[in-house]
Amino acid sequence: MVNFAFKLMLRDLRSGDILMLLMALIISVSTVTTISLFIDRLQLSFEQESANLLAADRLIRSDEAIPKNWQFKARELSLKQARRTSFGTMIFSGDALQLSQLSAVTDSYPLKGAYLVDDTLFARGQPSKQPPKKGEVWLSSRLASLLNVRIGEKVEVGELQLTVAKYLVRDPGSSSSAFAISPRAVMNIRDLPSTKVIIPGSRVRYSLLLAGEPVDLENFESWVVPELKEGQRWRTPVEKGERIGDTIVKAESFLLLAGILAVVMSGIAMALASTRFVKRHLVQVAVLKTLGATPKVLIKVFSIQFVILFFTGALLGLAVGWGGQGVISSLLSGLMSTSLPEPSVGRLWLGTITGLVSMVAFCLPMMLRLIKISPMSVLHPSRKLEKNSLALYSMGFIGIYGLMCIYTKGFLLPSIMTLAMLAIGILVSIVGWMVFKLGRSLTSGATSGWQIGFASLYRRLLPNLFQLLVFTLIIMLGLVLVGVKSSIVTEWQEQLPVDAPNHYLFNVQKDQIEQINASTENLRVLRSDWYPMVRGRVISVNGKSIQTLYPEGKGEPELYERELNLTWSHSLGKGNKLLSGDFSADGLSIEQRVAKAANLSLGDTLTLNIGGNIVSLPITSVRSVDWSSMQPNFYLILPKRVLDGYSANFVSSLFISNENAQPFYKSMSQHPTVSILNVGDILKQIQTVIEQLSEAIQLVLLCILIAGALVLIASVRATLEERLEEGALLRVLGAKKALVQQSLVVEFGALGLFSGLIAAAGAEACVYALQVFIFKSQASWHPLLWALGPLIGISIITAIGLFASRIVLKVPPMHLLRDF
Amino acid sequence: MAKRTAIKVSNLTHTVTANTGDLTILKGINLEIKEGESVAIVGSSGSGKSTLLGLLAGLDVNTSGEIVLYGQAFSSLDEEKRAIIRGEYVGFIFQSFHLLPSLQAIENVMLPAELKGDEGARKKAEQLLDKVGLSHRLTHYPNQLSGGEQQRVAIARAFASSPKILFADEPTGNLDEANGKIIIKQLFELNKSQGTTLIMVTHDNELAKKCDRHMVMSEGSLVEK
Numbered sequence A: 001m002v003n004f005a006f007k008l009m010l011r012d013l014r015s016g017d018i019l020m021l022l023m024a025l026i027i028s029v030s031t032v033t034t035i036s037l038f039i040d041r042l043q044l045s046f047e048q049e050s051a052n053l054l055a056a057d058r059l060i061r062s063d064e065a066i067p068k069n070w071q072f073k074a075r076e077l078s079l080k081q082a083r084r085t086s087f088g089t090m091i092f093s094g095d096a097l098q099l100s101q102l103s104a105v106t107d108s109y110p111l112k113g114a115y116l117v118d119d120t121l122f123a124r125g126q127p128s129k130q131p132p133k134k135g136e137v138w139l140s141s142r143l144a145s146l147l148n149v150r151i152g153e154k155v156e157v158g159e160l161q162l163t164v165a166k167y168l169v170r171d172p173g174s175s176s177s178a179f180a181i182s183p184r185a186v187m188n189i190r191d192l193p194s195t196k197v198i199i200p201g202s203r204v205r206y207s208l209l210l211a212g213e214p215v216d217l218e219n220f221e222s223w224v225v226p227e228l229k230e231g232q233r234w235r236t237p238v239e240k241g242e243r244i245g246d247t248i249v250k251a252e253s254f255l256l257l258a259g260i261l262a263v264v265m266s267g268i269a270m271a272l273a274s275t276r277f278v279k280r281h282l283v284q285v286a287v288l289k290t291l292g293a294t295p296k297v298l299i300k301v302f303s304i305q306f307v308i309l310f311f312t313g314a315l316l317g318l319a320v321g322w323g324g325q326g327v328i329s330s331l332l333s334g335l336m337s338t339s340l341p342e343p344s345v346g347r348l349w350l351g352t353i354t355g356l357v358s359m360v361a362f363c364l365p366m367m368l369r370l371i372k373i374s375p376m377s378v379l380h381p382s383r384k385l386e387k388n389s390l391a392l393y394s395m396g397f398i399g400i401y402g403l404m405c406i407y408t409k410g411f412l413l414p415s416i417m418t419l420a421m422l423a424i425g426i427l428v429s430i431v432g433w434m435v436f437k438l439g440r441s442l443t444s445g446a447t448s449g450w451q452i453g454f455a456s457l458y459r460r461l462l463p464n465l466f467q468l469l470v471f472t473l474i475i476m477l478g479l480v481l482v483g484v485k486s487s488i489v490t491e492w493q494e495q496l497p498v499d500a501p502n503h504y505l506f507n508v509q510k511d512q513i514e515q516i517n518a519s520t521e522n523l524r525v526l527r528s529d530w531y532p533m534v535r536g537r538v539i540s541v542n543g544k545s546i547q548t549l550y551p552e553g554k555g556e557p558e559l560y561e562r563e564l565n566l567t568w569s570h571s572l573g574k575g576n577k578l579l580s581g582d583f584s585a586d587g588l589s590i591e592q593r594v595a596k597a598a599n600l601s602l603g604d605t606l607t608l609n610i611g612g613n614i615v616s617l618p619i620t621s622v623r624s625v626d627w628s629s630m631q632p633n634f635y636l637i638l639p640k641r642v643l644d645g646y647s648a649n650f651v652s653s654l655f656i657s658n659e660n661a662q663p664f665y666k667s668m669s670q671h672p673t674v675s676i677l678n679v680g681d682i683l684k685q686i687q688t689v690i691e692q693l694s695e696a697i698q699l700v701l702l703c704i705l706i707a708g709a710l711v712l713i714a715s716v717r718a719t720l721e722e723r724l725e726e727g728a729l730l731r732v733l734g735a736k737k738a739l740v741q742q743s744l745v746v747e748f749g750a751l752g753l754f755s756g757l758i759a760a761a762g763a764e765a766c767v768y769a770l771q772v773f774i775f776k777s778q779a780s781w782h783p784l785l786w787a788l789g790p791l792i793g794i795s796i797i798t799a800i801g802l803f804a805s806r807i808v809l810k811v812p813p814m815h816l817l818r819d820f
Numbered sequence B: 001m002a003k004r005t006a007i008k009v010s011n012l013t014h015t016v017t018a019n020t021g022d023l024t025i026l027k028g029i030n031l032e033i034k035e036g037e038s039v040a041i042v043g044s045s046g047s048g049k050s051t052l053l054g055l056l057a058g059l060d061v062n063t064s065g066e067i068v069l070y071g072q073a074f075s076s077l078d079e080e081k082r083a084i085i086r087g088e089y090v091g092f093i094f095q096s097f098h099l100l101p102s103l104q105a106i107e108n109v110m111l112p113a114e115l116k117g118d119e120g121a122r123k124k125a126e127q128l129l130d131k132v133g134l135s136h137r138l139t140h141y142p143n144q145l146s147g148g149e150q151q152r153v154a155i156a157r158a159f160a161s162s163p164k165i166l167f168a169d170e171p172t173g174n175l176d177e178a179n180g181k182i183i184i185k186q187l188f189e190l191n192k193s194q195g196t197t198l199i200m201v202t203h204d205n206e207l208a209k210k211c212d213r214h215m216v217m218s219e220g221s222l223v224e225k
């Protein structure tokens, strides 16, 4: 039986029907595979990037030395470990001295990510997996300039002399302590005791870094977290990577959306191919039945074909998908700082499931229906199938919806898309019906292409409406993706212009401002406004002290945990947005995320201790702050009158290009009390990620659009036979080639125009919903969509239609009548 | 010598539900056909000839009455068993040929044997195609053959399962006179040589006269002439 089924299928291959099914399956499996593998690789790469930020999988930060038994426990769980001890200290070189942020690390540091070091000042850096050797120290370029030392020379740390071996460009795991504002240096932890700089009472930050299997890390976490005392924190990469987090989340949502569209398109392709397959096999199955094929035999034959088809399609699809993501990744590799990690083979199941679900949802019911056909239909060819197609299509619908949910691991996105598609379905049916009817009544007769075209649109109303729906859906999905892509990318670019600030100046006194302004102006350095900064701490909320609210600091939100930088300002700064309340009122303006974390809202009163004075203020406005804007940002903004009496430091952010860096540092050496924080690394990281992502989603978009075009072609082909038959008939009846051509242009043109218009409307609505609910960004109009929709509709569909129908126009009509 | 009964029909009625209400197509038909007989059924269009033929061959289930084919009552069988009987006893020829378009002529003829898992399918098919004069067109596809040729392939296919009864619904309906004659000739020859019972619906009176028995269908009733 296998043999017979296989033979039948091989013979069927020649007719192209099975090939269509196979192609649809391959398209669906391969697009989903490509996208899911690619997402996987990006995710792995983000994990690596965030590992770079943390230099480990997990980290414990402590104000006291890390207890030895923690290290034993970690070893017991076979976790890799490294330690890092950071503190501020003076580094000397001859007469020069500079307060620096020095970290001493074990040889195993970093567990994840790498140092970037270089032999020239202010260079880009080469990765290094090893920390400095015993006896060596690495200085940041700024520190080296300030101390006026070069590689090979010596500096003193406490009682020890160390040789400068490299210039430090990036210090993995340090970006978190972004507010350690002195220039950096790294040394080996084995040299630490001999420096004798750490004495009881020194402010030192100890870190224990861990890496290993997720299970072991989880075990360690559940063991160690109850042991944590005040001043000790357990950290995971996610919180650390928050800055790029938002960007990545958006990109992931986009890619998931793309995946969904791939799934929907595969569904459509599959449905089209199956319908066609069934149509062409109806009589064949009936004939087989008259020849004695029993239902059992037919079920066997078709099941075997189904299985063979599935395996062939899935395997080929997976192979094509694997290749596809490889191509995308290698296209991207030129742009990427690091090469993407290999995708995990385990992710292939998603493509396989997609193939299986779309076969089961679309192909199987059709095949079953095929098997049920009455053998009587060989004698009454017009009575073919009982029409329970609603149930059939809902099965497909459920299948697609299920796939989308599996794919996004959620319901929101699939539900939005499904609703949109339903709405479009209804809209298309109504508008299409009206237009075709109107077109028919306006043009009667059969003397011009217009008349014939509209007549045939109206005559085959149902199939044409269905085709209109397919066209509309595909164009709409494509447009949605284009719209979402362009709004995400624009948003990203606005967020991080190339001249986004990459340095902060702290500790600036009022009388230094003018001088600094002068020197930045000389160097044409871009600078933000100056913000006054006064330190203060929240001591009670609505009259209840923090100590009583959070005894021993357990569960304390960030806002109460440490001293805050307070400022005043007359206007909302760049990247700030007022969410509620009145910014100019005489009260506190709070950032929404910390407000939420501390469960605060408008009207709550905070009591602050500012330099020994106690001030109580109500919250009068809530702001959102774009943290990736790299502007100086503040959790709390106070009224000017409250902070007026205090001596404030000022803070500002600057953009300093590589060429400007050295002269700028030199000019700043006149102000040794001013601290400069270089956030260029973080910034560069964010920028690379954004660039990669923009590029990546562009490519994925292209992929989907190509798949969409293929499905369009398939759907034109699906109704081609009837059109061909008709064209041939018209020509037999004496119609000129030009007339037939004209009528086809009218037919396809009208279908294209309306699907394009409706698709644009649908896409606009969809993009709006997505922007509001999924991407949480501002909704905007997309004139591009309204232009693209009808344009694509008319040009592509007419082109595909005419191209596919070129046979009608070339071949002598006799052939056609014989073929069909 | 007393011949076996091939088909016995008693009180056959067939009613279908159309959108205008129930429609009784066949009204109490009684009929007995012996093995080896050839029967022609004529009648005006829409009188129910094809419906009767389909019921006799077990392609559909009648509403009431009984059809017994070689001792087996169709009404007591499910589609599975009916299909087995069709494969075993019945062959078909249709007005519109119904060859499978994706299969070559020879493959179409091999089909019944292949369905049964017969080993010598190809050899037998070649012989049959030779008998209908198409040995030079074995590997042609249906759309490369003329209507008459297609019908000859269909005849070869119908005889491939060595049926005891052959049903033909207007086998010459789509053919010109010359081709129709060839088809008829071959049909009767094969019928004779294999001893098949032949039940044929036709509009062609000359053809009907060649048959042993001649029946007229009129508004759902059958009258022997």
Ligand SMILES: Nc1ncnc2c1ncn2[C@@H]1O[C@H](COP(=O)(O)OP(=O)(O)OP(=O)(O)O)[C@@H](O)[C@H]1O
Residues within 6 Å of the ligand: A380, A383, B016, B017, B018, B023, B025, B043, B044, B045, B046, B047, B048, B049, B050, B051, B052
């Ligand atoms: N399932 C059905 N539903 C509704 N009407 C049916 C059905 N089957 C047959 N009929 C009707 O029953 C009548 C007889 O049909 P049948 O095909 O048997 O006629 P026929 O004698 O073969 O005609 P022709 O010579 O034109 O082939 C026709 O009017 C047909 O429309």
Ligand SMILES: [Mg+2]
Residues within 6 Å of the ligand: B049, B050, B051, B169
């Ligand atoms: Mg008939």
